[in-house]
Amino acid sequence: MLTLIKAHGSENQFFLLDQSQLTKPLTTTELSRTTRHLCHPQTGLLDGADGLLVIGSNPACLGTMRVINADGSEAKMCGNGLRTVSRYLAEKSGKSRFQVATLEANLDVSRSASLAPNVPAFSVQIAPISMAAATLPFAYHQLPELFNTAVPEFVPNQTFTAIAVPNPHLISFVDQIESDVLGDLGQRLNTPNPYFPEGVNVSFAKVLGPNRLFVQTYERGVGFTNACGTGMSATSLAFTMQFPTLFDPASDLVVLNPGGLVKTHVALGKTPATSTLRLIGNATFTAKITLDESDFRAGNFSTVRIETTDEEAAYQAFVHHAKRSVL
Missing domain, CATH: 3.10.310.10 (Diaminopimelate Epimerase; Chain A, domain 1)
Structure with a gap:
């Protein structure tokens, strides 16, 4: 059996897939196809999502994160997603500070104080940083960078x-x-x-x-x-x-x-x-989805078992109070 997690950071919605659960990891082509189906608001699960976060292993870090967008393309990084992956790896390992490998860098992450009761939070490094036109890449009147x-x-x-x-x-x-x-x-x-x-x-x-x-x-x-x-x-x-x-x-x-x-x-x-950047925010798990690996690979979600959590209500209460205090 395979367990997926539906999660969000600031309501940026994701499914989490730990490839170690599979008898054979999905290829990039399979991940792209699966994500398009899984994350679609009509054909997918739980009204879809913004992407699939794929968790793997790396000898230099506690784990890896790949980010497959809802359209099947791959992003280099996702700050909101990294917080949810960090929570998953923290709970799996019992560690509260470690590194996660992304496509371009191994990033420091750590558990933060909960934002409110039942609203766990993580702090993640955002890197590398560049304004060079060639890095983005970007072109406008041969400017080496674009600032204001x-x-x-x-x-x-x-x-x-x-x-x-x-x-x-x-x-x-x-x-x-x-x-x-x-x-x-x-x-x-x-x-x-x-x-x-x-x-x-x-x-x-x-x-x-x-x-x-x-x-x-x-x-x-x-x-x-x-x-x-x-x-x-x-x-x-x-x-x-x-x-x-x-x-x-x-x-x-x-x-x-x-x-x-x-x-x-x-x-x-x-x-x-x-410069250094850190992003601190919620890592909310809203549901656990259990299904057969064969059904997952075939895109058959008709037999899934869904167990929802009470974390979304806690997050919404936090947001309501926090926005009132900020504004």
Whole structure:
């Protein structure tokens, strides 16, 4: 029998698959096909999800994480997802601090104090960081990087900053977030375009006050999500550079999103690449799904057994109280 976990970080929804349970690990092609079916809101389980997080083994770390988006593409990293994988590995191993291998880096993770009763939390490193156009990759008038720069081809009268962490992000601080404008730009930059040949996650952010932000993200390979962990992390770094008088380096940033809120910690280095980022937030398990491995491989979910938890109600109560206190 195989057990999947339905989980979320700031309502960024995932299924967790530990490949060690399988008689034979799924190939990349099989993972892509399975994810598209599993995460689809109509054909999948429990109204689908934003992606599948695939947990494996690595001799240098406690475990590995691969991120398969809902459309079957693979992302380099997922900050919200890493918190849920960290919780899974912590409970499996009994450890509270360790490393998880992602596609580009081995990242430090640790258990944090619960945000509220029955709302477990984890702190995860977000790295590596780069603003180099070649790294993102990005091209606009041969600029070596994009920082607080007007790009009228994107949206008139807005400035943009591009940061890879390592997923590529395009960030714009605005007085008011217009979801239709964000959605249009996100769609344009994630179809063939001359600026981001591999697509990009697009975030609009509103500054709420010192160390306070609201961020909404259109994610590459997914579309609108309730939250994007690497997007909130990249936006936090951009905020510290663009609004230095509103940044208190001694305190965490509080970042609100449509799915709740997280905290980020930014330690600025001499360059963005030498800065450090940490993302702190919930790791909520909402259901455990049990099924035969053969059915899972065949995409047959008709015989699954689902055991829900009471963690979602606790998370929603936390979000309601926390947003009232922040706003």
